[in-house]
Structure formats: C-alpha cells, structure tokens
Amino acid sequence: MLQLQAIRENKEALIAALNKRGIDATALLDTVAQLDEQRRATQTQLDATLANANKLSKEIGQLFKTGKAQEANVLKERTTALKEESKTLTDTLNTSAEALQKALYQIPNVPHSSVPAGVTEADNEEIFQEGAIPTLNADALPHWELAKKYDIIDFELGVKITGAGFPVYKGKGARLQRALISYFLDKNSAAGYTEMQVPHLVNEASGLGTGQLPDKEGQMYHVGEDDLYLIPTAEVPVTNLMRNELVAENDFPICYTAYTPCFRREAGSYGAHVRGLNRLHQFDKVEIVRVEHPSESYNALDGMVEHIKTILRELQLPFRILRLCGGDLGFTAALTYDFEVFSTAQDRWLEISSVSNFETYQANRLKLRYKDSDGKSRLAHTLNGSALALPRVLAGILENYQTADGINIPEVLVPYCGFDTIG
Missing domain, CATH: 3.30.930.10 (Bira Bifunctional Protein; Domain 2)
Known part of the structure; x- marks a missing residue:
C-alpha cells in the first residue's frame, strides 16, 4: 500500500510512474487525496469538540464546588450537545477512514525505475x-x-x-x-x-x-x-x-x-x-x-x-x-x-x-x-x-x-x- 505522505507530496510523480503499468491513476489518487483531506478535517473538528467538552467538564466541577449549581447545569446541557456532536463526528471519521483505506487498497505498487514499459x-x-x-x-x-x-x-x-x-x-x-x-x-x-x-x-x-x-x-x-x-x-x-x-x-x-x-x-x-x-x-x-x-x-x-x-x-x-x-x-x-x-x-x-x-x-x-x-x-x-x-x-x-x-x-x-x- 502506498504511503499517504507520498501521495500528498508527490501525487503527479506517482501518476507518471504508475503509467508504466499502463494505467491512468489520476482519478484514484485524486479520490485518495480528497478522502484524506476530509478525514483530517473531521479529525481536527473532533479533536476541538472533545477538547471543548473536557474544558467545560472542568468548569462544571468548579461551579459545583463553589455552589453555583444553576450555572453548572446550564453548562451540562452544552456538554451533552458536544457529546452528541463528537459521536456524529466519530462516525463520520470512521466512515471516511474506511473509504480511504479501500481506495488505497486499489492502488498498485509503483514500478522500480528499471522496470521496462509495456502492457503484455x-x-x-x-x-x-x-x-x-x-x-x-x-x-x-x-x-x-x-x-x-x-x-x-x-x-x-x-x-x-x-x-x-x-x-x-x-x-x-x-x-x-x-x-x-x-x-x-x-x-x-x-x-x-x-x-x-x-x-x-x-x-x-x-x-x-x-x-x-x-x-x-x-x-x-x-x-x-x-x-x-x-x-x-x-x-x-x-x-x-x-x-x-x-x-x-x-x-x-x-x-x-x-x-x-x-x-x-x-x-x-x-x-x-x-x-x-x-x-x-x-x-x-x-x-x-x-x-x-x-x-x-x-x-x-x-x-x-x-x-x-x-x-x-x-x-x-x-x-x-x-x-x-x-x-x-x-x-x-x-x-x-x-x-x-x-x-x-x-x-x-x-x-x-x-x-x-x-x-x-x-x-x-x-x-x-x-x-x-x-x-x-x-x-x-x-x-x-x-x-x-x-x-x-x-x-x-x-x-x-x-x-x-x-x-x-x-x-x-x-x-x-x-x-x-x-x-
């Protein structure tokens, strides 16, 4: 399986190298790049959501300690919403990661420079x-x-x-x-x-x-x-x-x-x-x-x-x-x-x-x-x-x-x- 970093950094070179196999991998590598971008964006959003939820949990603990139960309960409603959001983002992330893995499995190895061109x-x-x-x-x-x-x-x-x-x-x-x-x-x-x-x-x-x-x-x-x-x-x-x-x-x-x-x-x-x-x-x-x-x-x-x-x-x-x-x-x-x-x-x-x-x-x-x-x-x-x-x-x-x-x-x-x- 090709490494994602290589696809991110050398996509055009990989397309040219895979042409030696007689295939045009442009569409497949474009799909991988898009799925990778989607997966990373979702991961970033999930990380931010979880960090926000953790921050609020700490604030809630402090509010209860200082007797501010009403304010704490308001924040608890927000953390509930964040948990639902994080669950949705996790499902989206898993779906994106699975689709990315399947797309990567479809890409053959890059031929060595000594491999002669040809199709049969x-x-x-x-x-x-x-x-x-x-x-x-x-x-x-x-x-x-x-x-x-x-x-x-x-x-x-x-x-x-x-x-x-x-x-x-x-x-x-x-x-x-x-x-x-x-x-x-x-x-x-x-x-x-x-x-x-x-x-x-x-x-x-x-x-x-x-x-x-x-x-x-x-x-x-x-x-x-x-x-x-x-x-x-x-x-x-x-x-x-x-x-x-x-x-x-x-x-x-x-x-x-x-x-x-x-x-x-x-x-x-x-x-x-x-x-x-x-x-x-x-x-x-x-x-x-x-x-x-x-x-x-x-x-x-x-x-x-x-x-x-x-x-x-x-x-x-x-x-x-x-x-x-x-x-x-x-x-x-x-x-x-x-x-x-x-x-x-x-x-x-x-x-x-x-x-x-x-x-x-x-x-x-x-x-x-x-x-x-x-x-x-x-x-x-x-x-x-x-x-x-x-x-x-x-x-x-x-x-x-x-x-x-x-x-x-x-x-x-x-x-x-x-x-x-x-x-």
Whole structure:
C-alpha cells in the first residue's frame, strides 16, 4: 500500500510512474487525496469538540464546588450537545477512514525505475539465458503423456476425486515430488533461510497484509463459514509472521523458507498451454521470504536471483530470466524477475519462479517496521520468491530427461529419491 505522505507530496510523480503499468491513476489518487483531506478535517473538528467538552467538564466541577449549581447545569446541557456532536463526528471519521483505506487498497505498487514499459508479457525483457536445450528423439512426448506411459501421475483419478487441476502423484512420481521438496528446502536452509511450517489457511487480515486481498479475492478458495482462505502461496502466511512487528535494525536480514501446497481457482482455459502440470488448482511450492533494510533490499533481490540460478544449474535445466514489464508486473511488486525453464517436448518456456521486491508496499499494509539508529520507526522492505514451484519443474525434468528407455533423474536428486531412472 502506498504511503499517504507520498501521495500528498508527490501525487503527479506517482501518476507518471504508475503509467508504466499502463494505467491512468489520476482519478484514484485524486479520490485518495480528497478522502484524506476530509478525514483530517473531521479529525481536527473532533479533536476541538472533545477538547471543548473536557474544558467545560472542568468548569462544571468548579461551579459545583463553589455552589453555583444553576450555572453548572446550564453548562451540562452544552456538554451533552458536544457529546452528541463528537459521536456524529466519530462516525463520520470512521466512515471516511474506511473509504480511504479501500481506495488505497486499489492502488498498485509503483514500478522500480528499471522496470521496462509495456502492457503484455511480450514486452518483458530477457536478461539472462543459460543451459543447452537437449535434442530429443522423434518420439519424444510431453509430460502428460509420459506421466500416463509410466503411471507416475494420474490426472483422471484427480478428476474423479475432486475435479480438473488436482492431479494424483503415484509411485516414483510421488517420490520424485517429495525429493524435489526436500532438495529445495535443504538448498534454502543452507543459504541461510530458516525453515518454517505454517498454516495452509489464513484470515482476511493476512490476505490484506500481503496484497492478495482485495486484488485477487476471486482467485482464492474461501471457506465461508469460518471466513478463511486457502493460501495461494506460502508467501502469505510466512510474510504475515512479521505483521505488526517492530524489529531492531540489527535483526536484518530476516529470512524464511517454507513448503506448502498452494490453491488457486483461476486455473482456467483449455489447450496445450494449460494441459497436464502446466496450470493447476492445487500444486506444491517451496517459497523464500526476506525482510530487509531498505538500503539492502535490491542487493538481497540480486542474491535471491543468484540462489535460484544455482538450483537450476544443479538440476541441469535450460532456463532464462525475464524482467517483467509494467503491464505484466504483479499488483504488489516494484520489480519482478521471472524464471522460465525450457520444455523441449512442448517447445516452449514455462514459468517456474517469480522473485519480487515489494519495497515498503506490503510492509505498510502489515505495519512491519524497524527502529533505525536514530530511534525512528520506519517501514521495512519485503521480498519473496519461488524456490521453486514444483509442477513445471517436474514437467521440465520429465520432458528434458526422457530417453527411448525411460526418464533419467537429475544426479542431484538421486540421493533424495533413491532411484536414477523411471522406466
């Protein structure tokens, strides 16, 4: 959430910066400015009314002490009127504050200066590519056919149990899935991230804190009776560990990693680009989250990118990195790098990770602050990334490591799963 002071002082600059997202935020920022002015004016009026009422109360006490009951009773009538006025002003203030908060929730984060202009994924900027794309035999299959051939993932059985987008992993497929989770967590822990186990359902305050609500409310599964949401990523519960916290400056960096299943309603359309593991309603992911001092957050972002590079190099998967353009940038992010692995059998790039710096945007919603060396309270920076999302990593392994005799397992995963081939 953008800070009100920044909107008051730099409204035109913010409008220009948000244009990089392909939106005209003029009307929205004007509304925020008007609501803020109304709220502050009401607060000033309320403060004056309460001060006047307190002053009269003291005068009434003095009058009763000196035997001037008649004069005291006259003032009591005035204090009654002031109490009614203050109640009305309080209701008006609460209404204004609620409207202001809702308006602020509608404003996306301001893109970092390095974010390229553009409105679609075609405008994203490729900044890195590594790894040789393997040459497969003429009979190479996409992963959904390999899964059926070797009986390691059953999409139809998932439909029977729940519906489309909920696959069942079987035998070596389940073991490979578990191996990837353990490998990712071990890599993250070795890099200094503290492993956490967190709830898979969160309350509304948590969704608001990280920005999934109200922006992505329709994409989240909602448990109506309990008013809880199934998490779309571990980012939500892990980042909310720090909600309403005031940390010391020397506590930075704060680094967490967690494995969770993830639930998303938007799995959507039909076609090869969403077949098999390409897009699911339920999937597994290992996440990394950092809370940083503002002066170090972009160095930390670069470090996260290098960390994920290391994982993909060990898996020996061809990958590239994109800097997302303004129009493709997530609502809460200031800068995002997407990692994509090349699926040789599908002849296309598959997104497997997004690594983002949110700067103070989430921290402002979370009321996550630190105390600097001068004793002042300031907003921290938050970052997160997938390290990694399993479905498309698994798809890339199955497709790129297939041979005429079966599917080889990346060497780094063999100790985790206990076999070196599927076949």
